[in-house]
Amino acid sequence: MTKHDKDGKIVNGQAKDIKVSDDHLTYTATLRDDIKWSDGKAVTAGDFVYAWQRGVDPKTASEYANIFDPIKNATKIRNGEKKADGTAYAPSELGIVAKDDKTLEITLEAPCAYIMELFTFPTYMPVRKDIIDAKGDQWTQDPTTYVSNGCYMLKDWSHKESMTYVKNPNYYDKDSVTNDTLKFMLIEDDAAQLAAYQNNEIQFAYQFPVDEIAAWKDKPDYHTINQLGTYLVCYNTQKAPFNDPRVRKALSLAIDRNYLVEKVTKGGETPADAMVSTGVTDQDASKQFHDVGGGYYSVKPEDYEKNVAEAKKLLAEAGFPDGKGFPAFEYIFNTSSKHQSVAEALQNMWKTELGINATLSSQEWAVFVDTRNKGNFSVARHGWLADYNDPISYLTLWVTGDANNSGKYSNKDYDALIKKALSTDDNSVRMPAMHDAEKILMDDMGIAPLFFYTHPYLMNTNLKNFYESPLGFDFFMYTTVE
Incomplete structure (x- = not known):
C-alpha cells in the first residue's frame, strides 16, 4: 500500500489515502482507481486480504508469518491457538476486511509505531488467488503465471x-x-x-x-552504503558447552572486531558492540538507539587485550582453563569469499587466544539455512538486515520460539520486555523496554555481534x-x- 521514495520516506503507493482512528487501532486504506496487475486485471482490496490471510496461515509455512503479528489475531492464527469453543483461529479471522473493491479496513492488536513501515514490506503486498489456485507454489517459476502489480x-x-x-x-x-x-x-x-x-x-x-x-x-x-543490519555469530544455546553464558561471552570477547573490519571485510563496516545497529532512531528521532543505549563491551583497539584476559577468565570458570577439555566444534557459514575469510579469522582467534579448536563448514545457501533453522549446529554465521527502521525489527528475533531464533535463545524477562514494547505505540514506553531487553540479550551473550553492515x-x-x-x-x- 505504501512505498519508500528516493529519499527513503514512506509515501502512498497502491493506496491513495490511509486514515487512522483516534485510538490508533484501525486503519482504513482507499486504493487507487488505476492500479492493475500486469495481465490487465484490476488490483482489488480482496487481493490484499487473500495475501495477508495466506501469509499467516500455518499451512503456508511462511518464514515471514510473524511480520503480521501487529494485525489482530495474527499471532493466534499462525500459532494454531484455540478459542474457548476448542476451534482454532482461522486465517479468515485476521484483522483485515475488504469493505468493497477499493477499501480495506485493518484492525491492530495494539497501537503499532511502525505499521506504516510494514505496509511497504513485500510480505504485505497483494497476490492473486486465481493464479495460486491454478499453479500452487510454482506460480512464480513461470513468466506466464508470475503476475505482478509493480513497475x-x-x-x-x-x-x-x-x-x-x-x-x-x-x-x-x-x-x-x-x-x-x-x-x-x-x-x-x-x-x-x-x-x-x-x-x-x-x-x-x-x-x-x-x-x-x-x-x-x-x-x-566503487560505492558503499551503511545498512541497517548486523553481522553476528549465533550460538546453539541448547547445546553444551554453548548453553553456558560464560562460554558464549568468552568466545565473543576473544574476537578482534577491529581486525575483522580493517583486515578481513574491508568494506567500511563498524565493529559491533550491540545487537541493534547504528542508524536506527530512538524515542527522540534526532538520536540513534545505539548511541542512547551504548555498547555492551568495548570495541576499542586498545582494550582488546583486556577483553582476551576476561575471556580466558570466563572460560576457566566454565571448566576449560586455557581451553583444556573444550570440545572441538564446527562453525558453519554459507558459501561466500567474505564469509570464508571471516570464518578463518574467527577460527584463528579462538585457537590463538583461547586454545580451542573450531573446524569450518561452508554450505550452499539452501543447505545452510535448513541446517541452521533445524538447530543442527554448534556455532553458525548469522546476520540480519532490518525490515524497517525500528529496534524491534532486530529484537523480536530472539524471543522464545521465534522462527528466526536459530540458536533457541530463551529468557522470560527478555520476552516480557519485548511483549511490553509490542503492546503500545508510545515510544516513551517502547524504547526503554527495548533498551532493557537488549541489555539482557547482551549480558547473556545469546548472540555475538561482529560488525554493522555496509554494502560495497x-x-x-x-x-x-x-x-x-x-x-x-x-x-x-x-x-x-x-
Whole structure:
C-alpha cells in the first residue's frame, strides 16, 4: 500500500489515502482507481486480504508469518491457538476486511509505531488467488503465471543464468519508469561477478571479492552504503558447552572486531558492540538507539587485550582453563569469499587466544539455512538486515520460539520486555523496554555481534539515478544510462 521514495520516506503507493482512528487501532486504506496487475486485471482490496490471510496461515509455512503479528489475531492464527469453543483461529479471522473493491479496513492488536513501515514490506503486498489456485507454489517459476502489480514484469527466467524484466504497461506510474528492460545475471561466485563487470557484461556488481576492495576503493565505480543490519555469530544455546553464558561471552570477547573490519571485510563496516545497529532512531528521532543505549563491551583497539584476559577468565570458570577439555566444534557459514575469510579469522582467534579448536563448514545457501533453522549446529554465521527502521525489527528475533531464533535463545524477562514494547505505540514506553531487553540479550551473550553492515558495490559511471535503501532494497526503476 505504501512505498519508500528516493529519499527513503514512506509515501502512498497502491493506496491513495490511509486514515487512522483516534485510538490508533484501525486503519482504513482507499486504493487507487488505476492500479492493475500486469495481465490487465484490476488490483482489488480482496487481493490484499487473500495475501495477508495466506501469509499467516500455518499451512503456508511462511518464514515471514510473524511480520503480521501487529494485525489482530495474527499471532493466534499462525500459532494454531484455540478459542474457548476448542476451534482454532482461522486465517479468515485476521484483522483485515475488504469493505468493497477499493477499501480495506485493518484492525491492530495494539497501537503499532511502525505499521506504516510494514505496509511497504513485500510480505504485505497483494497476490492473486486465481493464479495460486491454478499453479500452487510454482506460480512464480513461470513468466506466464508470475503476475505482478509493480513497475516491472518478468519476461524470461533462464534458471541459474539470468532473469529479464520489462516495464509493466499497466503500472499506474509507468511514465516515471526510465528503462524498458532490466536483465539480472545470476552469478553466485564473487570473482566471476567481478570478471563479468570488468568485461562489461554487467554494469552493476552487487558483490565482489573482499580482497579486491582496496584496488577499487578510489575508483568512481566503487560505492558503499551503511545498512541497517548486523553481522553476528549465533550460538546453539541448547547445546553444551554453548548453553553456558560464560562460554558464549568468552568466545565473543576473544574476537578482534577491529581486525575483522580493517583486515578481513574491508568494506567500511563498524565493529559491533550491540545487537541493534547504528542508524536506527530512538524515542527522540534526532538520536540513534545505539548511541542512547551504548555498547555492551568495548570495541576499542586498545582494550582488546583486556577483553582476551576476561575471556580466558570466563572460560576457566566454565571448566576449560586455557581451553583444556573444550570440545572441538564446527562453525558453519554459507558459501561466500567474505564469509570464508571471516570464518578463518574467527577460527584463528579462538585457537590463538583461547586454545580451542573450531573446524569450518561452508554450505550452499539452501543447505545452510535448513541446517541452521533445524538447530543442527554448534556455532553458525548469522546476520540480519532490518525490515524497517525500528529496534524491534532486530529484537523480536530472539524471543522464545521465534522462527528466526536459530540458536533457541530463551529468557522470560527478555520476552516480557519485548511483549511490553509490542503492546503500545508510545515510544516513551517502547524504547526503554527495548533498551532493557537488549541489555539482557547482551549480558547473556545469546548472540555475538561482529560488525554493522555496509554494502560495497560496483556500478558503471554511466548509470545515474540508482538508489539503495539502508534496508537493503535496490531501486533501478528510475535509473538512466548516459
